[in-house]
Amino acid sequence: MINFLRVIKLSLVNKWKITALLVNSLIIGLLWGCSISAVYPFVEVVFSGNTIETWLVSEIEKTDEKIAELQITCSDLKLKVGDSGNSTQLRNELDTHSRRLIAEEKANQLYRTVMPWIEGRVPQTPFGTLVFVMSTLIMITIIKGVCLVLNSVLVAQIAQRTALVMRRQFYSSAVKMDQLTIDQKGTSAMQTMLIYNLNLVTAGLISLYGKGTREPLKMLVCLVLAACISWKLLLLTMVVAPIAGFVINRISQHMRTAAQRELGGIAGVLQSTMESLSALRTVRIFNRERTEKARFNRFSKTLYNLGVKQAFFDSLLRPTTELAGMVCVAIALLAGGYLVLNDTTHLLGVRMSDRPMTVSSVFLFFAMLAGISEPARKMSEIYNTLVRADVSSKGLYDFFEVEPEIQTPKNPSQLPLHSKGIRFKSVNFAYNLKQITLKRLDLIIPFGQTVALIGPNGSGKSTLINLLARFYDPQWGAVLIDGVDIKNVNPRHVRKQMAMVTQDPVLFKGTVLENIQYGNMNATSDDILRAAEMARVTDFLDVLPKGFDTMVGDRGNTLSGGQRQRIALARAIVADPRILFLDEATSQVDVASEQLIHDSLKQFLKQRTTIIISHRPATLEIADRVIVLEQGQIEEDLSSTEYFERYGIKLDRKRVA
Known part of the structure; x- marks a missing residue:
């Protein structure tokens, strides 16, 4: 991606627009996480016949009882540890219960901090709570929609502004280029490069600053929220990520080669079309319509084969990312299910959380993974666009960097008005x-x-x-x-x-x-x-x-x-x-x-x-x-x-x- 990185560097002149775009994308990511987090009230509150306020009161009472129970347990274990000396098993139990006590105290403190903000400000019936949650979701969706429109406008401005600069740079290079090089390259090939290559570069910028900016931030928000539930469980589910990354990298290498050949094939088709149509009278007077059709069909057939090959490698990306996402979700459900069903905090001897996970927390964790997989799938879709943009960028920069034979001297002589x-x-x-x-x-x-x-x-x-x-x-x-x-x-x-x-x-x-x-x-x-x-x-x-x-x-x-x-x-x-x-x-x-x-x-x-x-x-x-x-x-x-x-x-x- 070295050549496309040069294009990105060129686009950085729009620093204020890029800053606004990043802030906008972060807001979209946060709203994405918030909309997924609404699953928790559905599962834990509404469908249990509670309101948010009654659920908070219930949680405070549960944690109070658990704290009292754990305090007694910890006191007893401390006495036993003191009596038995260096008992490893008792010390491990004391450590586990102490951690659980700290976790319950933190949860209790959080509930009590939120309670004053909730009392009298939320609906007092389960159905009213449902209406409140749905209204919040609709409001989040509206705000997210406005942000997406603004995001698209900012992306278009950045991409098109960069394309404008490159278009001017291309024309400037073409005007400065010596005639011999222009004759060798051919004007039709140069026109193809200006139109097609630059369009692919623009598409790459739109993908990068559009999905390439929004989707990772959406993934980051979901990762943070999932880590808040259980960062160890999150690490466990991510074990397949390196394998998926290796496979995607191998596919991308084939995609790059296919994209280079496809670009050459498209250049051939466009060049053949422009040449034959610009000289249509010559083609007709010599009855060479069939010859030109055959030449065009030959280029088109080559382009067809290259396009199918490119589509094949492109199609491999989506199932690869979907399979990786499904494996992650399966691991999360198996591990989470084990922790819930056994009311434990350990998995294969490794502590996964300080408090036992509930059905709703596992379900929310699963929702966060789903929230990660969707942006990941979209990220895989833009990879092909970025590969093509990089290949096209190389062609453009190779053109920009051709040193013209006709150079302006550093200290040019003055030429008087011709008179001798x-x-x-x-x-x-x-x-x-x-x-x-x-x-x-x-x-x-x-x-x-x-x-x-x-x-x-x-x-x-x-x-x-x-x-x-x-x-x-x-x-x-x-x-x-x-x-x-x-x-x-x-x-x-x-x-x-x-x-x-x-x-x-x-x-x-x-x-x-x-x-x-x-x-x-x-x-x-x-x-x-x-x-x-x-x-x-x-x-x-x-x-x-x-x-x-x-x-x-x-x-x-x-x-x-x-x-x-x-x-x-x-x-x-x-x-x-x-x-x-x-x-x-x-x-x-x-x-x-x-x-x-x-x-x-x-x-x-x-x-x-x-x-x-x-x-x-x-x-x-x-x-x-x-x-x-x-x-x-x-x-x-x-x-x-x-x-x-x-x-x-x-x-x-x-x-x-």
């Missing part, structure tokens, strides 16, 4: 050891220049952008902006001067206006409108139901690909970056609109360094320079005019009116 140039200096980079993406690449891009990168897939085009944006760091060499190695700069300060538009842009659930404003939250309405006009977003606003206030849907799925690209371009423009990345940024836009966008961008690009990835001649036209990459190295470095002339490319300047 960008340099890739002898850069080597590989996503894995078997595939080197960039090989000792050297490249200088002066400020204000628009550079187009072209080349086959895997040649390193997108990698250059990723390195410049410091999504990754090169294994060798350096990336410099205005002579400053960006490895020595806070990544946030590097990206503060950048904006990006990709081939498949991501829009967030919200309005068109909110998605454009995402590039600069301080942008004015005029800035947003100017950016929208430049990206030709205004060309299709009229066909949207609410113009700028139209909801774009999840990931912008209510818009066409070209519309999403234009909104993403407007978002980048409104950010007013010094360095702009356009990765096939207009690939889904129609030719006429693309030409209009390029005409608008020409003036905008003059005051910033722009890197374009595209093979479309219309896009290359706005570039000052075309760089051809091949297997991570620069194959050609030409002006756009030279490139068009060398490859005989002619542009169609016709526009659609």
Whole structure:
């Protein structure tokens, strides 16, 4: 439970709520013991035809008589001991009767102390006493119910507050994590961890601070009350507890292993579901519904088997605790029955009590054991929840503790407003050891220049952008902006001067206006409108139901690909970056609109360094320079005019009116 203990430690910031919860749970425990203790008046008073007052008077008279009898007996035994010298048997008898005398005197004193508080304040008939006891039980139940509601609220506040902190910690870790680690883990696996693992941890906290706090206190109250009747008899009945604890510990080891495998199986099911549903069009166009169903069914079957195995081990806990409880009760009844039937205080030569036990006291002792067994059963039920929470906690903390490759330097260098140039200096980079993406690449891009990168897939085009944006760091060499190695700069300060538009842009659930404003939250309405006009977003606003206030849907799925690209371009423009990345940024836009966008961008690009990835001649036209990459190295470095002339490319300047 080491990992879950870390979660518990995190929850301790709610110290006042935890204190209130403990006090509340103790009250519930006391009320639980009081409600069980009501058995005693039923047996000893009401069903004997007495009232509480008459029963107390009767007990005082009985103890007075017994005290007088024991005093005479003890006096006689003292004389006999004196006459016989060191008679062991007589001394043992004297010791037994002396203890009995002390016990009777204490009982008598207790009855006399209670008597003034009872006289005239309780019902004077047996039925009235019964009504009084039942009314007290109902009142205790009402108070206990209110305490349980408050208890549940406090538990929820503590558990959900801790989950909130962990959720924020998870997101913070995910945002800080380097892109390579995110790519390796997979976003669907991370989503599964955030949702499922955190839910199991929350359930563990609820069980721990709920039943895990109330039930032990209820057990403690019953144990104390049972010990007050006969602590030696209580010890005798508890002999099976170590055996039960050993068995439960062995079961828990199997439960932990099963929980780990089950967690992995659930992660597989959720990941498979998210992947197939997010790519449902691809699944359908290739008629792969059966393939995806088979994959899902395979994961589900594995999860089914793991769930059955987990349920088997979980089911062993309840009968184990019930058997232990039944053995305890059986021992108590056998031992108590022997003491009552033989009117003795000793069992197998061992003194069990100072006063002989009565039927009602044995019955009350039995009721206390029953009051212990019920919370014990509930405690066994939460054990599986705690095991799962511990396994889930390990997964979360393993995620939290991953050190990102992209680190902020302790003493970061200052990066001035970009105005000189960008340099890739002898850069080597590989996503894995078997595939080197960039090989000792050297490249200088002066400020204000628009550079187009072209080349086959895997040649390193997108990698250059990723390195410049410091999504990754090169294994060798350096990336410099205005002579400053960006490895020595806070990544946030590097990206503060950048904006990006990709081939498949991501829009967030919200309005068109909110998605454009995402590039600069301080942008004015005029800035947003100017950016929208430049990206030709205004060309299709009229066909949207609410113009700028139209909801774009999840990931912008209510818009066409070209519309999403234009909104993403407007978002980048409104950010007013010094360095702009356009990765096939207009690939889904129609030719006429693309030409209009390029005409608008020409003036905008003059005051910033722009890197374009595209093979479309219309896009290359706005570039000052075309760089051809091949297997991570620069194959050609030409002006756009030279490139068009060398490859005989002619542009169609016709526009659609």
